Amino acid sequence: MTTPSAHILVIDDEPDLCTLYELTLLREGYRVLTANDLAQAHSQLQQHQFDVVICDMRLPDGSGIELLQQLRTQGRSERCIVITAYGSAENAVESLKAGAFDYLSKPVDLKEFRTTVAAAVRMQNGQQASTMPLKPATDLPNTLEKMAGHSPAIQVVKERIRKVAPSMAPILIHGESGTGKELVARAIHANSHRRNGPWVAVNCSAIPENLLEAEFFGVKKGAFTGAAQDRQGFFQTAHGGTLFLDEIGDxxxxxxxxxxxxxxxxxxxxLGSSQEEIVDVRIISASHKDLGLMVQTGDFRQDLYYRLNVIDIQMPALRERREDIPVLCKTLLERIAQEAGASVIPQLHPAALQYLCNLPLQGNVRELENLLHRAVALAGENAAVIDVERDENETSGNERTGHAGAMADSHASQALADSDDLPSDLQAYLDALERQILIRALDESRFNRTLAAQKLGISLRQIRYRMDRLQIPIPANSVDSA
Incomplete structure (x- = not known):
């Protein structure tokens, strides 16, 4: 939906193109003024307030970057769209870093031109309607409110999210595994003008190499054997929204x-199409690898790196914000209890909390969540207070308490002893071991979940929750399949 009252300034030194842009915008109901160089543009800006400024990158008396910088210095509110030379990624990156809302490449596609201008107008009107900061979309999961913690390190991340979310600039999120990079990406999407558009998250390391092109760009019917119908790729699915590329380094x-x-x-x-499709997506990527180093070794393209790394966000490791561990534990326990359907939200014993605060936690928040999952399971259903110090005794080989704890530790120790190397992904290793134990217990009880739960010393609710979390299917003819 266009806003007829929106006022737009078009700056281009080619009269034909300037007229084309002007006529296109007038047909959309906008008020339009034009300029052929920076001098005329400055004159127009002194006399009028605009909603959107559309500026060619190269002008006879300067560049669009200079205009962007001047507008920012003057504190003006216009949204700027820069038009760059065909395929000039460097100019595009430079313009986005200078504060451009978006960029278009020559020759400009008029449909894309109208879409980009409409998005800029919507964003500008949303800011002018109120002097308050852009409010997060509270109906979406994992927005800023979901980012637990008040440490200086996490506050820096939250403030950066607030600043960069309204832009169209690509963002690269760095951080160790388990720090919450996808959480940051979701918060950016939820605080952007695209929050009502699609959110598509892709784990680049989980897609087989021979399927990458089909998954990203889609397939036309008959493109290859088995392609019985048209199928959209990630880009088409995310049209109008955000595409999150996790583990982009893989x-x-x-x-x-x-x-x-x-x-x-x-x-x-x-695949199988002779025509290209226009896609309107905002790219957010993440990696736990050092992409700059990968560029030097030739494992990652330099041009792609600079295209993705327009704005970077560093997600701190948990050891760098230990003061957040208490509030993280509280938040995670609330979620674990909710997912398990427990009537009581457990609390950590003070000694257990102190123990967690002193752990190295190389797996960051993901490792902390795994430890809390185990503590809740070992404490039993509806336990009001849980203690994770028993896990310390189990892993150190000291005296163990409880038959169930001893059995679990014995199986885990034997499984580790059978392997030459330590697991590179502790969470995946423990999940696989737990899944194997559950499947064995279910097989022995002919998938009678009540009996299997009794064998493992857990409740029926707990085994149902674990089966769902680990995606263990239930045979149609199983006992107690309700």
Whole structure:
């Protein structure tokens, strides 16, 4: 829906293009003024207040970057769209860093032109309607309210999210595994003007290399054997919203080149199609790897790196914000209890909380959550107070308490002894071990979950919760399948 009262300034030194842009915008109901160089543009800006400024990157008396910088210095509120030379990724990145709302590549596609301008107008009107900061979308999961913690380190992250969310600039999130990089990406989406659009999260390391192009760009019917119908890729699914590329460093170099072109040109060609499709997505990527180092070793394309790393956010490791551990434990326990359907939200014994605060926690928040999951399970259903110090005794080999704890530790120790190396992913290792134990107990009880739960010393509710979390299917003819 356009806003007829929106006032737009178009700056381009080519009269034909300037007229084309003007006529296109007038048909959309906007009020439009034009300028052919920076001098005329400054004159117009002194006389009028605009909603959106559309500026060519190269002008006879300067560049669009200079205008962007001057507008920012003057504290003006206009949203700026920069038009760059065809395929000029460096100019696009430079303009976004200078504060541009978005950029368009020549030759400009008029449909994309109208869409981009409409988005800028909507964003500008949303800010002018109120002097308050952009309010997070509280109906979406994992927004800023879900980011537990008050440490200086996490406050820096939250403030950066608030600043960069309204922009269209690509964002690269750095951080160790388990720090909450996807949580940051979701918060950016939920605080952006795209919050009502699609959110598509992709784990780049989980897609087989031979399926990458089809998954990202889509497939046309008959493109290959088995392609019985058209199927959209990640880019088409995320049209109008945000595409989150997690573990971007795991993409093969060949796919990196195709991804770069899709991001630069905002077009994708599905497999088996002769035509490209325009896509309007905001790219947020994340990696626990050092992409800068990968560029130096040749494992990651330099042009793609600079295209993705327009704005960077560093997610701190948990050991760098230990003061957040108490509130994180409280938040995680509330979620664990809710997911398990428990009537009581357990609390940590003070000694247990102190123990967690002193742990190295190399797996960060994910490791902390796993420890709390185990503590809740070992404490039994509806326990009001839980203690994780028993886990310390189990892992150190000291005296153990409880037959169930001893059995669990014995199986885990034997499984580890059978392997030459320590697990590289503790969470995945423990999940696989737990899944194996559950499947064995269920097989022995012919999938009678009540009996299997009794064998393992847990409740029926707990075994149902664990089966659901670990995605253990239930045979149709199983006993107690309700």
């Amino acid at each position: 993409l093969p170099v060949a796919m990196q080149a195709k991804l770069l072109r899709a991001i630069q040109e905002r077009r994708v060609r599905p």
